[in-house]
Amino acid sequence: MPTSHYLTPDQIQRALALRDLTDPSQGEHAIQQLLTSVVSALQNRWHCTARYVRNPPVVAVRDNYDRLGYDATDVTRDRRYTRYLSPTTMLRSHTSAEIPGALESYAHDADIDELVVVPGLVYRRDVVDRSHVGEPHQVDLWRIRDTPDTSDDDMLDMIDRLVEAVLPGAEWQVTDAVHPYTVGGRQIDLWLDGEWLELAECGRIHPGVLRSAGLDPQRWSGLALGMGLERALMLRKSIPDIRYLRAADPRIAAQMQHLGPWEHVSPLPHARRDISVVVPDDDDEETLGDVIRSSLGDDAEVIESVELLALTSYGELPEAARERLGLQPGQSNMLLRIILRPIDQTLTSADANAIRNAIYRAVHHGPVMELI
Template sequence: MSHTAYLTPDQLCRALSLRDLTDPAQGPHAVHVLLDEVVGRLRSQWDTPVRTVRSSPIVPVRENYDRLGYAPGDVTRARRYTRYVSPTVMLRSHTSADLPTALEDYAGRDEVDELIVVPGLVYRRDAVDRSHVGEPHQVDLWRIRSTTDTSDADMLTMIGCLVQAVLPGAQWRTTDVTHPYTVGGRQIDVLHEGEWLELAECGRIHPDVLRGSGLDPERWSGLALGMGLERALMLRKGIPDIRYLRAEDPRIAEQMLTLDPWQHVSPLPAARRDISVVVDAAEDEETLGDRIRDALGDDADVVESVDVLGRTTHEELPEGARARLGTRADQVNLLLRIVLRPIDRTLTSEEANAIRNAIYRAVHEGPVLELI
């Protein structure tokens, strides 16, 4: 991995300066109101103590991947998905990274039945649209027990409590999934407005994870569940745009303090710009989204979405287009539609063009520039 694979000091500073909406100490927000409901329901169901773990999102790569059972060659370790600070340190890609160390505190103890709650920001590379951000909030809910009889029935009870807390009365179903740190993994889907949507994933704690934290799987067991909090809150309140969770517009910000249903706020006019760019063939909406957010900085929240309308390989391009664009065999030509819609102000045409050009420069890798 070359030096270009690591975050710059400015990128790291910006990531760490984001407000954690799960933390009441950083101000009131509906995210931690919802989290309190989930934790309260599980505490009531199990009659167990609750331990909340909050730590730095800068973690050793070993904690984020190795101790959770990810193979050395796992695709999730690639730079396209992970924000590395150095060869051995990264911004956590999931709050599960804090659990192996948290579990170490139970070694040598008896009669344990405890819910570990690990909420906070995680850092990924993701598409730019109304449902995704590069720094989402997640919570891991792990029940650790000094007994071996934690079962799938216990897991189903946990799922029922979670769904009832997030979407009271909603139908739910599970499908089998595989995680390196669980056994019997399940994806939890809920029926919302006639559509099945993923809410969370869970499973029984893998014996190797317990063993790696000094807990004998012949004496210990537990449940592991992870949930994205933006998705959960948007479903609960009916929020149409993920950017609203951080909006400062009073019409929106006041609605982000409770779990009351979303009240419609008229959106401002959109400005659309289509651009034709040349990029490496390996690029996708997630990696492009990350480059766009990084280039725009504080202006990134002006972008409502960036959609790929067309993808043409070098071989598929007519000879004249290859010459005009200057593409290479390992590149593709993308047609991107950019939708600009600030939450609290209207863009001038000049401002929209400037943002369009900044996005163009951030993603275009061809020798010919087409700026406006």
């Protein structure tokens, strides 16, 4: 892979400096309270021990993918979706990357029934809107047992306890889901405000994952569950914007110290900017979201959303439009709507235009620049 496909030192430094909201040593946060509620509910049900695993987010590519059963050609490995530091290391894309190493420690143990809790930051290429960030918090909850008879009934019981801890009394359903590291995978959805919303995914631990950790599937079994903690906290408190979880505004920050319902905070006015850009055909909203966040740095916090309004390929555009844009085969014209709404500062028109231009320069691949 070319050197240009790896993160720069500045990008690595920024990623590693980001506060982990799940870590009590970095300050209190409601995410920690929610996680404690979930872990306590599962421990009380199973009468098992709990083990927390916290490691730096730089992991081996092998642990993030190979040892969890991902195919060598899986699209998730593409540099568009994975933040590589080198051919063999990356910023973890899920906290499941810590699981293979954690499971190895049980190889010579007996009488084990333990909940392995792995919370922390993960690093994704994702869209820019009020529900997604590029560095979300996730928790993996894996129950490991030295018995081979963990069943789907055990999994459904786990789901019931999880939902009750996250959103007491909520209606839930499961649908089939496929993960390379589970058998009988399920997606867990909650019924809220008239729609089904995803909460987590889970399944029974795949025998191949156990073998890779030196555990005999004829003796060992367990459950694997992964949950986005921002999503869970936003559902619990009815928080309307994911950026609020890190906001410094005292009216907002105080509400991130408890699990009580969200109290409305009047938002600042928004600024809208629409841009028409030339992009490679293989660009998508997740790729663009990452490019935008990387190019803006801390200024990305003022973006409420970037919406794709239209995508038109080279062959679909009239010749006059292709000439005006300087569009080449293999490229498309993308119309984006940018909503800028800072959380705790006023944004002037000049500020909005500067951010608009920075986004334009970052994502536009055509010879004609239309700056304001």
